[in-house]
Amino acid sequence: MSGQLPLRTTSSFYTVSTDPVNSYSCAFVGHEDLPSPSVCVYDQTCYKVIYTDRSICASKGSSVDISCTYSSFEAIRSKFWFSPERSHQWQSPSQPEDLSEDSQFAGRVQVLESERGRSTLRITDLTESDSAQYHFKFTTGSFEWRSSLPGTTLTVTALQVQVSRITVHQSDTEAELKCHSSCSPAGRLSYVWFKNGRKVRGVETSSFKGRVYPGDIISCALKGHENYGSPPVYAPKLPSVSVSPSAEIVEGSSVTLTCSSDANPAANYTWYKKNYKLLQSPEGSYYLTSISSEDGGNYSCKAQNQHGQTSSSVFIGVQFLKLPEY
Numbered sequence: 207m208s209g210q211l212p213l214r215t216t217s218s219f220y221t222v223s224t225d226p227v228n229s230y231s232c233a234f235v236g237h238e239d240l241p242s243p244s245v246c247v248y249d250q251t252c253y254k255v256i257y258t259d260r261s262i263c264a265s266k267g268s269s270v271d272i273s274c275t276y277s278s279f280e281a282i283r284s285k286f287w288f289s290p291e292r293s294h295q296w297q298s299p300s301q302p303e304d305l306s307e308d309s310q311f312a313g314r315v316q317v318l319e320s321e322r323g324r325s326t327l328r329i330t331d332l333t334e335s336d337s338a339q340y341h342f343k344f345t346t347g348s349f350e351w352r353s354s355l356p357g358t359t360l361t362v363t364a365l366q367v368q369v370s371r372i373t374v375h376q377s378d379t380e381a382e383l384k385c386h387s388s389c390s391p392a393g394r395l396s397y398v399w400f401k402n403g404r405k406v407r408g409v410e411t412s413s414f415k416g417r418v419y420p421g422d423i424i425s426c427a428l429k430g431h432e433n434y435g436s437p438p439v440y441a442p443k444l445p446s447v448s449v450s451p452s453a454e455i456v457e458g459s460s461v462t463l464t465c466s467s468d469a470n471p472a473a474n475y476t477w478y479k480k481n482y483k484l485l486q487s488p489e490g491s492y493y494l495t496s497i498s499s500e501d502g503g504n505y506s507c508k509a510q511n512q513h514g515q516t517s518s519s520v521f522i523g524v525q526f527l528k529l530p531e532y
Contacts, residue, residue, distance in 0.1 A: 244256055251278070253278055254276065254277050255274050255276045255342050256276075257272075257274045257358045259358050260356065261360075262360050263362075264361070265387045268428055269328065269329065271318075271326050272328075272329070272340050272358045275323055276323055276324075276325065278344060278346055278349075279346075280346035280349060281347070282345070284345050286302075286317070287325070287327040287340055287341065288303060288304065289338045289341070290339060292310070295308060310335070314329055315329055316328040316330075325342055333434075334362050337361050337362045338359075339358065339359045340359075365428070365434075367439045368386045370384050370413070378417045378419045379417070379441075381415070382413065383415075383426075384414075385413075395428055396430075397426055397429060398426065398428070399414045399424070399426050418441075418513060418514075422440065423440040425439070439471065441469065442473040442509035443467055445466060447518045447519070447520045448464045449464075455497065455523065455524050456524070460493070460496070463492040463522075464491050466490055469509060469511050472511065475488065475509055476510070478505065478506045479504070479505050484505075490509075492505075499526060502523055503522065505519060505520055506518065506520075
């Protein structure tokens with residue numbers, strides 16, 4: 207009733223002495239976040255707000271329109287959009303404040319009234335912190351619509367470069383990459399691909415096909431929103447390998463070999479002694495306990511992800527432990 211939740215019942219029927227100013231909606235118990243659209247009992251001039259979308263998913267850097275239709279039994283004195291998640295910024299946590307006056311949205315928010323009884327909140331240059339629920343509020347001389355029913359939930363996600371197909375050759379890699387968002391984009395979007403910081407000419411789709419060489423760094427963005435691109439992807443850089451302890455290693459002691467490489471996606475590591483595989487893991491550490499002279503020699507670490515691989519090696523010298531003479 208006019209945005210409140212007055213009654214729980216096991217029946218799908220609800221009998222009430224109606225007030226012509228009120229609107230009504232219903233929902234299943236436990237699913238109050240999915241109510242029906244509000245309806246007026248007598249005509250279309252009761253108090254009500256109906257959101258065009260219950261949820262919207264958009265990509266970081268893009269723009270979004272959040273809309274609703276509304277009506278009032280009395281003349282409206284004020285109306286604005288707000289987000290309950292921003293209540294910590296309000297002077298009073300129980301008194302919503304106009305989103306267009308929030309510093310987080312400065313220069314990025316516009317409220318459009320394309321027709322009577324319809325309001326649209328437009329947010330540009332979306333960031334992941336804009337993910338929230340958005341509500342519309344209006345007041346008259348004797349009434350304030352502050353619905354306890356859900357508004358529109360916005361989810362903002364960042365773009366990611368994903369590998370669709372890859373073929374590794376001796377000197378390069380033939381790759382098919384996709385600029386992915388967990389959102390299903392509305393309409394056709396244009397994309398920009400970057401290779402080593404430079405735009406790739408002639409590619410405006412979400413897919414990139416081409417040869418990738420060791421050291422290449424690739425990212426993508428929505429066209430017109432290049433400042434909000436995906437994290438770059440690249441093959442592992444030359445691994446850094448170390449031995450601990452770094453001092454003289456004697457028989458019977460424990461030794462840790464550590465391998466790390468800058469890569470995106472993160473590298474998987476494989477340790478070898480000569481051509482024998484010792485360990486494969488995402489951590490990059492290999493442990494030798496009670497080491498013997500036979501454990502001495504060259505060890506190599508290979509760092510690998512979908513975009514390529516590279517290796518580094520380290521030598522371990524094991525000193526024979528001499529017993530004291532008596």
